[in-house]
Amino acid sequence: MESLSFRLFLLLSWSSAARVCIFYVSSNVCRLCDCVSDGMTISVNCKNRRLMNVPGIIHSNSTSLDLRTNCIKELRNNSFSGLHHLKKLDLSNNKIELIEIATFWPLSALEELRLEKTNLALLQRALRPGIFRGLIHLKSLNLQNNIQQSIVNATRLPDTTFSDLVGLENLHIDGAPSYVFGPGFGNLTNLKILIMSGRDGFCELGRLESQTFMYVSYLRNIDIIHCKLNYIDPGAFRPLKNLQTLNLSENTDLGFQNFQRLLEGLKDTSIRVLNITSIVFPYGVGSRLTKDNVQDLFTTRLEEVYMNTNAIELIDHGVLSNFPSTLRKLYLRQNRLVFTLFMCEIFNLFNLNVFDAGHQQPSGHDDYRWGRKTRHVDIRGKSFPSFENSESLSMVFVDTRKEENDTMYETSEYYKTNKTISRTISIWKKLKHRRCQGDSVEATRHFEIPSYPNSEKKYMLSEEHKSDIEGRNLNNPIHGRKETLKDNSNSFSLKRKRSVITPFANEYSMPPEDQMSTSVPTKAAPQPGLMTPEDQLTTTQSAPHKISLTTFICTRSRSNFVLLDFKEYENNITYMDISGNEIPNLQNSSFAGLSRLEFLNLSSNQIASVESGTFAPLQSLKYLDLSNNQLPNSSTRRLHSNLFETLFNLQVLNISKYSIAYLPPTLFQTLHHVKVLDLSTNSLNDFNVNLKNLTELQILDLSDNHLSFLELNIMNHVDNLARNHSILVDLSRNKLFCTCKTLTFLHWLKETKVVLVNKEQYLCILENDFVQPLNDTEFLERLEESCKSYLMVYIVTTIAVTFIIASIIFFLLYKYRWKLRYLYYMAQLKLPTKPIDNIEEVFINDGFISYAEEDVLFVKNCLVQELEVNRGRKLVINDRDFVPGEVVTTAILRAIRESRKTVSLISNASVKNNWWIFEMHMAQMESIHTKRDALILVLLENIPNKNLPMDVFNVLKSCPSIEYPNDKHAQTAFWIKLNEFIN
Incomplete structure (x- = not known):
């Protein structure tokens, strides 16, 4: 009786969502599938149940039916009868051999149909005309991963079959070499998104002809990813007047010649976002981006351009001036760039918000590994780590490893075979002392590949930044760097062939000195989005120096990097990553004009000298990374005591791996808001600095130094902080001393409420140089007892020595009084x-x-x-x-x-x-x-x-x-x- 009552209680306690499934869905179905309802609709999940057929009895109120990963081979005319309210049907990953003509006719309310990976190899046979009749509300259709390599050339796209899908908005489909979207697609006036991907399915289009998209002119977004494209007809995209986003990434046989033809066809479209990532084989011979490659780019209204992983080693001066004035984001990540004269043209792109030329490397692939436990807090729109959970520093610090190419740029195959680039580099070195303010040039001095460590410690940012690094979300990048440049414009042609007078006359020869500055004729203001390069330069010279740049990223370059001069430009730059380059010296004027900067990464730049006023303009800075640099070899390897005195808003300071031997006591006294202080992997023998003003400190990393103990004032300060919030201190891999002199410090390690990271790994050195694990409580007790036995000896000896010294002093004073x-x-x-x-x-x-x-x-x-x-x-x-x-x-x-x-x-x-x-x-x-x-x-x-x-x-x-x-x-x-x- 009690058992029956308990079961009745459970039955009555069940949610209303489950009740609908129990009383209105066949019990046979619910034994096989999971049924969930919100009271109005029913979702039936029959995924991976080894079903041979569609379950016979499914309630007519069902709105979602998931039949993925089963053994269904046939879809009969009555398979879905009565399901007039069904909106989503997933049949993916089955081995369907037959679909009868009237199978989907009852599904008049269907909005999403997934048939990917269902063995529909020959679409013209499997999808006969009329099979989609009645699916007038269908919005999304996925047919990817059906074509087989053996029959790819026999596959056709049955346009008459698709003509019934008048409400279709989103189409995912495989791509075969002979595909043409025929007249039947002309009825699909609502079709906005077309996705063809060799990543998620099968795609070997090869060519895009002028008639390929003739009848799908309503498309707005097209993804043709990893489809082995090798040719694009100039008229292929001309019919797509409404096209806004085009993704041609991972078609490594296209090259920049096809990109040039592509732009000719995009002139009459509404293109806003263009992704040509990996249209050049990233592991082959390096590529060069010329003005001819982008000659029609200025006629578009592009806002975002992605040119990542294209093995670009050189961008001609004048290329960026051909980009439209509407451009907001430009990505050149994971190339092999030599930062030459093109860099200064960033100042001509006055609407540009994001410039990301990060992670330049020979291997051409991003190898960052991100942790999973990092939590983040948003500080005035910026994401920083949250350290409330104090399990270990691994939740914040993540090791990243980089594979480096020891071959210098000058020995690369492309450099050897291209004399033009060789001449360019030679001339560029002659221009290295020119400045970049309006008409001047300041360039990189050498084209050398900096050396990198085998591992780097990085601080985790937000998930948004994480996805940027992985290449999945390129809207908010994270790495960067810079230099400056000069533009001398003499004459422009509005014809198809245009010339830009650069410091390289006759393309790569130096012009006379008196021609290095020329005037640009005044022109009528062009319409927005249709500015020519001439218009951009004219506007830049006549208007106040104001740019929209907020994010600047240039990391791991192959050249000695010279910082761009921003002090003449009104800007809103908040994020700058120029890590992994060669910047041997930082001067007081290095960051002038960057008063809004909040994030600055200067790690791995071989920085040997930093002047005391370098960071004085950066009063808004919240994150500063100076890690993995090298102070000169001397006994006074130290930083200026007032180096950080104006960084009142700083929250994260990383000066690890900097060979620091001494810290001035007042170095950190103005950093009231610092939460993370990383001093790991240095040469510190003592840590006696003033931390009393660091009331918000949450992480103090002193690992991998030469510390033998902590001073009493440091121990007291972190103990006071531990009373208010969690604080982590890492002393691992130091030479901690276990002697009577350090007994106070040893007691503190044992009793403190501070979270000591990796405490179980701490080792201490005895007076006889014997190494003892510090977590041995018995050993500490024995040490304390031995110290007590010598206490009286110490007292007597101290008194005797004091008396003798006093007597000697008295005698000498009396003798020579x-x-x-x-x-x-x-x-x-x-x-x-x-x-x-x-x-x-x-x-x-x-x-x-x-x-x-x-x-x-x-x-x-x-x-x-x-x-x-x-x-x-x-x-x-x-x-x-x-x-x-x-x-x-x-x-x-x-x-x-x-x-x-x-x-x-x-x-x-x-x-x-x-x-x-x-x-x-x-x-x-x-x-x-x-x-x-x-x-x-x-x-x-x-x-x-x-x-x-x-x-x-x-x-x-x-x-x-x-x-x-x-x-x-x-x-x-x-x-x-x-x-x-x-x-």
């Missing part, structure tokens, strides 16, 4: 301490008398009387001659310096007087530093040596001295001797 004081006071007086050459010009006084207060009577009554009065000496007596208010030490030092001798009177009182001792030592230092006998010691009293201070005793042993006698007769000799000493 008088010398230091002498030098200090002499420096205050700004007096020299070196030997005096001319004594007579310096000394003002004969002697300075140094005495204690107790000896003042002897000085006044005896010494002054004998030396000044009797012998005419000029003495300095401090109680008499010192100026009141003057600093005593200053007065003493000045008196010593300005006197021939300092007479120091030694008595029991003076040896206890500090000022007397000071004067004695200063006089002694004067003697030592000026190398003269400046001190005379006079012993007034007989003082035992034991009562003399050690300082006085030492001075007494080293300086001349005289003893004052008590005998009056001996005193006369004393004064005579003292007077002689003073001399």
